[in-house]
Amino acid sequence: MARRGEQWGQMSAAGGLTGVVAAGVRDAVGLVLPVRCGGCAAPGAAWCPGCRRAARTPPPDVVVPAGGPAAWAATACAGPVRVLVTVHKDAGRADLRPELAVLLAEAMHRALATDPVLRTARTRGGVLVVPVPTARRAGRRRGEDAVGALATDATARLGDPRVGCRRVLRHTRAVADQTGLGRAARAVNLAGSMGVRAADLRIVEGAVCLLVDDVVTTGATLAEAARAVRAAGARHVAAAVVAATPPTRARPRSDQ
Numbered sequence: 526m527a528r529r530g531e532q533w534g535q536m537s538a539a540g541g542l543t544g545v546v547a548a549g550v551r552d553a554v555g556l557v558l559p560v561r562c563g564g565c566a567a568p569g570a571a572w573c574p575g576c577r578r579a580a581r582t583p584p585p586d587v588v589v590p591a592g593g594p595a596a597w598a599a600t601a602c603a604g605p606v607r608v609l610v611t612v613h614k615d616a617g618r619a620d621l622r623p624e625l626a627v628l629l630a631e632a633m634h635r636a637l638a639t640d641p642v643l644r645t646a647r648t649r650g651g652v653l654v655v656p657v658p659t660a661r662r663a664g665r666r667r668g669e670d671a672v673g674a675l676a677t678d679a680t681a682r683l684g685d686p687r688v689g690c691r692r693v694l695r696h697t698r699a700v701a702d703q704t705g706l707g708r709a710a711r712a713v714n715l716a717g718s719m720g721v722r723a724a725d726l727r728i729v730e731g732a733v734c735l736l737v738d739d740v741v742t743t744g745a746t747l748a749e750a751a752r753a754v755r756a757a758g759a760r761h762v763a764a765a766v767v768a769a770t771p772p773t774r775a776r777p778r779s780d781q
């Protein structure tokens with residue numbers, strides 16, 4: 526894994542740029558450093574055909590604590606998808622964002638087509654897409670809001686003027702890295718940790734919200750984000766994520 530980390534790290538220099546510029550830089554860098562797959566590190570493409578097939582694994586049932594929002598996922602958080610999500614967020618591989626955005630847009634489409642309140646709001650009024658704020662973490666690029674950028678890209682792919690994305694949520698206090706925490710510890714770590722920015726309170730009041738995140742594990746993050754937008758007056762909240770962690774991974778030893 527150390528070698529893979531180095532390979533991905535080499536590409537992170539191009540990861541902070543976006544769009545056409547990023548593609549151009551990546552191609553130029555590729556002359557010296559070959560592009561490697563974000564899932565398996567094979568050279569040649571940012572996301573290889575094998576990993577793309579693996580990402581078609583149907584998602585497990587999404588687990589959300591009582592009172593949390595109904596949530597839809599595009600795939601299971603396992604194998605190359607798990608690596609892809611981690612590398613995108615922690616190594617700053619922005620060139621992988623389109624692959625994740627395609628999956629997130631799929632989950633958002635399912636939520637918008639299935640949840641009756643979202644379905645109605647899509648034809649009357651509109652749906653507010655709200656990315657879950659990215660927690661600070663050692664090694665993560667300072668200031669990079671990977672989930673916010675992913676949410677903006679996925680929303681644009683839906684091409685619906687009545688579905689708009691805005692980063693209205695922020696952390697109101699520091700939270701510990703969730704990795705390695707059990708279900709109960711995650712809930713305690715996050716309780717009351719998010720809030721709607723003062724400038725966006727009027728947008729959230731009475732809104733129908735679709736929370737989005739890259740991964741759901743115990744559902745504690747989505748539950749806290751839902752609490753925060755409800756506290757600001759949102760009248761309905763649902764959620765869509767790229768990938769859902771299968772139940773066996775959602776219960777570390779400390780939980781059993």
Ligand SMILES: [Zn+2]
Pocket residue numbers: 562563564565566567572573574575576577605
């Ligand atoms: Zn691959």
